[in-house]
Amino acid sequence: MKILWFFVCCLCIALSHVECGLYDGFKIYELATTNQTIGDGLDLSELSRNESFFELYSISGSPERMMVHPKAQADFLQLLNIHNMSYTIVNHNVGLTLLTEFITNSLLRRMYPYQGKLGTERYYSHAEINRFIEDLAKQNPTRVEVKTVGRSFEGRWLKTIRITNGDGRANKNVILVDGGFHAREWISPAAVVYAIGQLVNNYSVHSQLLQDYDWVILPVVNADGYEYTQLAADARLWRKTRQPSSAKCIGTDLNRNFDFHYKETGASSNPCEEAYAGPRAYSEPEAIVVRDLIQGLADRGKMYLSVHSYGRYILYPWGYMDQLPDTWQDLDEVGRAGADAIKAATGTVYQVGCSTQLLYPAAGASDDYAFNAGFPISFTMELPAGGDNYFNPPAADIDGLVKETWVGIVAMARKVIEKYPLN
Missing domain, CATH: 3.40.630.10 (Zn peptidases)
Structure with a gap:
């Protein structure tokens, strides 16, 4: 239990002292579709060629997801509205998520060093x-x-x-x-x-x-x-x-x-x-x-x-x-x-x-x-x-x-x- 609390405290301290970096403010939107082509022809694969939109490769039968640059989010939402496409935000700050994972993995390396297996x-x-x-x-x-x-x-x-x-x-x-x-x-x-x-x-x-x-x-x-x-x-x-x-x-x-x-x-x-x-x-x-x-x-x-x-x-x-x-x-x-x-x-x-x-x-x-x-x-x-x-x-x-x-x-x-x- 003491190790777990130490782990949590280290994570909280680290997050309070660093910035999120390159992906700060990026959001991931889950779209109400399981197809790359939406409605009257909005093609997600083509959309992802825009450097501000990043398509997350789809899983068959699962909703499509797009990661969007902060500066492009307003335009992206407007585009979805035009095509009557509903959505859910599944990640409000990709940068923070990646940073949290990075610190977590760093701490896990210290907790579980290589010891022959x-x-x-x-x-x-x-x-x-x-x-x-x-x-x-x-x-x-x-x-x-x-x-x-x-x-x-x-x-x-x-x-x-x-x-x-x-x-x-x-x-x-x-x-x-x-x-x-x-x-x-x-x-x-x-x-x-x-x-x-x-x-x-x-x-x-x-x-x-x-x-x-x-x-x-x-x-x-x-x-x-x-x-x-x-x-x-x-x-x-x-x-x-x-x-x-x-x-x-x-x-x-x-x-x-x-x-x-x-x-x-x-x-x-x-x-x-x-x-x-x-x-x-x-x-x-x-x-x-x-x-x-x-x-x-x-x-x-x-x-x-x-x-x-x-x-x-x-x-x-x-x-x-x-x-x-x-x-x-x-x-x-x-x-x-x-x-x-x-x-x-x-x-x-x-x-x-x-x-x-x-x-x-x-x-x-x-x-x-x-x-x-x-x-x-x-x-x-x-x-x-x-x-x-x-x-x-x-x-x-x-x-x-x-x-x-x-x-x-x-x-x-x-x-x-x-x-x-x-x-």
Whole structure:
């Protein structure tokens, strides 16, 4: 109890001495619609191109949300009135919310320092995650191998962990998992790290998943962006990498940077937009790392899973066009195994289907690339939203979200093992 009171007092003192920063006064409006096009043609996606309006990517079946600059709020409300659109303000000051979360996370780091394991009490840094997988390798030398596979633009080491059952057999099938493509999606690395812990430390329960399969996992792809979002409240909503893309703007959307129908649809040529595909395919060293992992494992790879947030989706190719691949039924079967398991365990409903049909087109994405490279099952899994801006599940929600995600991953892996036994 004393620790809790100390925590609350520190938070109150900190909030009374600092300003909210870049997002001070921004509001989030929840609109009385579940469609991007309102009434007589007001298009929210077009509206969000205005630098003062920021559309929060929609969740199917849920109301649309817009984050609006203080100077544009009067005009925004007038526009809603013209279109007879009712609304609710769900956040009156985004800056204050982000600041509160930043201070809370800073205090949680002090309360729960890294001590050899990663729990679900807080979000962990890229350096802590690397240290965790290295410690696992030292503790389990026959079953765990950590490999440095590249460096980020800012020089951070990108490392994979390979988890086996320790029998020494070579050429097993492979499940490849990655997280943290987009910087602000903190729940993604948290879920991936939880999966690592389950496969290594709870081996007796999950031994079947490792009998004929090795798991190769890259916990944080966009290490620079992920670290940047933890430096300050103003940086929390950053999405892209940190390599300068123009004299004015920084970063590329890693999940548009792969050389498979690069920059055809759902990708931007504007360096200042969030879906900027980069000046060329593989302009980002982090994308090269994932490409090389996929190519190096394609002959044995049976499932590629890229964990993102948010939306409650299990998405499969194609993302570059509104058309299903010939083997879509195999993809659908595995995806629905995961969605059904999650629904049975927690009641959370995931939608399963083609990226372009359920969400939006996204050419140059890693799931399309992996599928084309030879992985018969390839998914982008969008975890549930959290917080007012959807990208910020509070620390108290981490435990439930990562455990729920693991239920789905296990079910999908079991179905893959059933469908693609080791030859």
